[in-house]
Amino acid sequence: MSLEKIRDPERMRRWPGHMETDYVYTVGLAGERFFREIKDNGKFYGTRCEKCGITYFPARTFCERCLSELKEWVEVSPRGYVEMYTIAYMDLEGNKLEKPEIWAFIRFEGVFGGLVHKLGEVKPEEVKIGMVVEPVLKPKEQREGSITDILYFKPAK
Amino acid sequence: MSEKIKEYPGHPLSEQDISTGKVLTTKWRPKARYMYAAGVAISKFLEELKNGRIVGRKCRKCGRILVPPRMYCEWCFRPTDEWVYVKDTGRVVTAVISYIAADRARLEKPEIIAVIELDGASPGMGILHKLGEVDPEDVKNMKVFGMRVKAVWKPPEEREGSITDILYFRPLKEGEE
Amino acid sequence: MIIKRKVAVVGAGLTLFRRRMQETSRELAWEATKMALETAGIELKDVECVVMGSAPDAFDGIHMKGENLADGCGGWRKPYTRVFVGGGTGVFVPIAAWWHVASGHFDICLAVAEEKMSPCHPHPQWAFHTIFDPILSRPLGVNLIWIFALEMHRYMYKYGIKKEDIALVSVKNKANALDHPCAQLAAKITVEDVLNSEVLVWPVQRLDISPITDGAAAIVLASEDVAKKLTDSPVWIEGVGWCLDSRYWTNRDLAYPKYVEYAARMAYKMAGIHNPPKEIDVAEVYDPFDYKELHHMEGLLLARKGEAPKLTKEGVTQRDGDLPINPSGGLLGVGNPIAAAGLMKVCEIFWQLRGEAGKRQVPGDPRTGLAQAWGDLMQIGTVIVMRA
Structure with missing residues (x-):
């Protein structure tokens, strides 16, 4: 019985591969209305479960706690606050970014949930937890019904 | 019962609903590139293909000669014992005609x-x-079932240590072994 | 072997099966889960644990799909597990759910299977390509249909079976699906239609194959005491079996799925079944391709080797035959959202044994049914035997 080894690394072969798949995702039932409200009206919406007393934001189709269908749409003030943040110096492939990006989790009053998004018009050293922020949207004609219709959040006046 | 579907009828779409933007969609192309380690057995197998030979591994316990080679026998669950060259001729077990590529084109x-x-x-x-x-x-x-066939190799200078160093298998000619 | 407790299915839900659904994966799972809970007469708070199943993440393009789907499957703050055995997953989900309850650890378990294949563009075939060995198979340009065609042709060669005999399966299943409200490809077709359809990989033609589908299915399992409180007609899970063969699929006897036989024998032993064709009243056999129904009937010991086509030709496997196979319409007729397709079969047996299958009901008050799925690199069989 022998356990053979390759001792010369040149003889250890590697083989390149690639998952060449493209995806097109529907945004779903609640997502359809949620993103259209941003695209067409620049408004944020959540959905409310009366039974559990929770307003989900972003809007969901069903309540995760009781599985009820959520039919009550509630407008949510776009003014939120920074719950936590981080400063990214590298892109997804590990390349240094020219300008560091600030990413934050933003909560909104009276709702369950929030948004992960970029902060703008603020320097990294000026960001504070609890800072009140508001969204900067793309010009209406450029919006596509996507989370990137929000360019970033900036400190609120 | 399946009639319950009437209460949750679902929202089917056509290809057009998506391509014309009737419903909102987001797109994504993963940058999922890999570099697979071939391992000891397959590194040697690929190296020998470059030499125009097919190598297997023998398990002395069950006596099987395993091709492609494996460093362990999955039946006996022990390391295999030695390298064994097999011929580049063989017999067709099953064959089909493909009219489509890997992406169905x-x-x-x-x-x-x-x-x-x-x-x-x-x-x-x-x-x-x-x-x-x-x-x-x-x-x-x-x-084609049971047909005796032989490997047609790329010219040695074009081989790169790949399963495609064998272009294909062709029928054995009469008198050929 | 000591099984601690009896386990019953007490509710089932199934979404519409279509090539493209607007619902996200989670919304689809939610629809099926909701229907299952409502038919079982319980609420999410009554559910103690959840088992979910879905095929490779590459189809819907969301990694950690199990976690992504959790809330739609009712998994919020519950013991929640994703199980996976490729195409065999749909029947493995209720098997895993069964042991959650049979062990005595839980009284009520939700079992959910979901698949959304439409996001993979333009065709999920390229995602299937990535299931193969990257060094020895992918450089040849391997296509999933190759391996089915190779197996189908070997099966035809070994037993002298003709394509027109195999096509009868597609004709039967697509016609059965006409009575299924969720069906994607229900149709009245003929053997000639199958033989004239586009040749993809000879001997496989377009109408030999099940479609690409979005869909979800769910069932509720309960322990004996709880099941009897919830319903007068529980359907008991009496046998489960599964078995995985070598990953070297080209090393196997392609004419006979031995691993399906092993899985079936395990389930039959547990259910006390000695003569499967006599004792099984109705079966949902995995049919992603028409020949697979025949292949699997033989592996399940419902037909002798090479003889399933004869039974099909004689009408034995029709809904009103002696051994109805795929009264739902199967994957060929209802559709093939991979994991959800397997669980759809378990739903069908549940409805058949409760006498709730409506226009699809097989006559003669069936008491014992079987559902089977198959998958991975053509290597797993998953089998469940249920009794009214």
């Missing part, structure tokens, strides 16, 4: 795909490869 020229048992490997050690110089009709009328 139609091929201009259909290909014949087969499972081939190589001479010198243990019975049942089929490998996946292509057939050439075979009349597709002989696939359809099943004459």
